[in-house]
Amino acid sequence: MSEKMLExxxxxxxxLKRIICRRKDYLKAxxxxxxxxxxxxxxxxxxxxxxxxCLIAKPMMExxxxxxxxxxxxxxxxxxxxxxxxxxxxxxxxxxxxxxNTYAFIQKTQECASDADIFAVTSVEGSKLTEICDAxxxxxxxxxxxxxxxxxxxxxxxTLWLTVLELxxxxxxxxxxxxxxxxxxxxQEIELMPENIKVAENWINSNKEFWSEAGSLAFLAQNQYLxxxxxxxLKIDETLYIPSLAYDFEEFLHGPxxxxxxxxxxxxxxxxxxxxxxxxxxxxxxxIDKNAPCIVVGTGSGGTYESEIELKIKNGGFxxxxxxxxxxxxxxxxxxxxxxxxxxxxxxxxxxxxxxKL
Numbered sequence: 001m002s003e004k005m006l007e008x009x010x011x012x013x014x015x016l017k018r019i020i021c022r023r024k025d026y027l028k029a030x031x032x033x034x035x036x037x038x039x040x041x042x043x044x045x046x047x048x049x050x051x052x053x054c055l056i057a058k059p060m061m062e063x064x065x066x067x068x069x070x071x072x073x074x075x076x077x078x079x080x081x082x083x084x085x086x087x088x089x090x091x092x093x094x095x096x097x098x099x100x101n102t103y104a105f106i107q108k109t110q111e112c113a114s115d116a117d118i119f120a121v122t123s124v125e126g127s128k129l130t131e132i133c134d135a136x137x138x139x140x141x142x143x144x145x146x147x148x149x150x151x152x153x154x155x156x157x158x159t160l161w162l163t164v165l166e167l168x169x170x171x172x173x174x175x176x177x178x179x180x181x182x183x184x185x186x187x188q189e190i191e192l193m194p195e196n197i198k199v200a201e202n203w204i205n206s207n208k209e210f211w212s213e214a215g216s217l218a219f220l221a222q223n224q225y226l227x228x229x230x231x232x233x234l235k236i237d238e239t240l241y242i243p244s245l246a247y248d249f250e251e252f253l254h255g256p257x258x259x260x261x262x263x264x265x266x267x268x269x270x271x272x273x274x275x276x277x278x279x280x281x282x283x284x285x286x287x288i289d290k291n292a293p294c295i296v297v298g299t300g301s302g303g304t305y306e307s308e309i310e311l312k313i314k315n316g317g318f319x320x321x322x323x324x325x326x327x328x329x330x331x332x333x334x335x336x337x338x339x340x341x342x343x344x345x346x347x348x349x350x351x352x353x354x355x356x357k358l
Contacts, residue, residue: 005147029135040086046093055227074105097127215264271298332345
């Protein structure tokens with residue numbers, strides 16, 4: 001298995017703590033450039049795991065900032081900017097700062113939204129993306145050179161949260177006590193990660209066949225966790241080469257549940273502390289009755305079934321630090337079990353062929 005990728009996953013707690021401790025350094029450009037005038041709209045743009053990071057961060061960003069946060073793919077129509085008014089903050093998210101689509105989107109945006117403040121959100125200072133943005137917000141996870149992104153995802157989510165929290169302080173919308181309380185709540189979730197990491201890694205090691213024998217995988221969660229299931233599915237696509245789809249729990253009940261009639265579908269339901277666990281277990285029973293292997297990941301217990309991967313979560317808004325772990329470990333561990341390496345694959349040169357990286 002990729003020891004380097006496993007190292008990235010296991011070291012997430014210490015990386016996230018470091019980002020919180022050094023947040024003023026990583027957000028220095030934002031603090032220097034943005035004054036006390038609030039933004040009317042925050043817009044996030046990214047591809048792949050960066051896009052999923054934006055989806056994951058969005059609900060709590062809106063709660064912290066009190067304004068709508070819009071998440072766009074870089075292929076979105078830039079005429080969108082002609083339909084909105086007010087002061088805009090655009091955050092171009094790319095861990096390595098090399099996404100050609102995000103780069104091109106920002107170039108076009110500068111022509112039609114010249115009044116917007118545009119920041120690159122990246123772990124690489126001096127990357128090409130930072131050259132065309134007004135300034136850069138640094139994701140302090142360092143280089144992630146092996147395997148699909150893991151620590152970079154959780155670090156990006158945290159950095160986006162810290163960005164709007166810092167804005168609320170500068171704009172006078174949050175007291176020091178309120179700001180510190182939120183930071184403390186985030187730290188509480190990070191403190192739970194080491195134990196959750198052990199639980200998730202042990203379960204994956206003991207149940208490799210759940211993943212390797214699947215013909216396809218469906219990840220389900222309530223809407224606020226849609227970004228987490230999207231990133232979970234992407235991790236499996238990238239490493240196990242098993243078609244994986246992400247569904248809002250309720251939307252899955254309106255048609256896609258028929259997929260349980262197909263052989264080979266395995267289902268993973270992510271459950272947060274405020275979810276209706278009884279409803280979750282009813283769907284799980286239905287899946288099992290259809291001979292579709294189904295597991296529950298999260299905090300729920302009771303009813304007929306308990307969570308196979310029982311994780312500790314205090315605040316559901318920060319559940320990414322727990323619920324994303326099983327897919328991360330499956331990507332690193334099961335890929336080797338299936339004879340596939342996350343360190344090298346058969347698609348070297350693909351990004352160059354498709355010009356998806358700068």
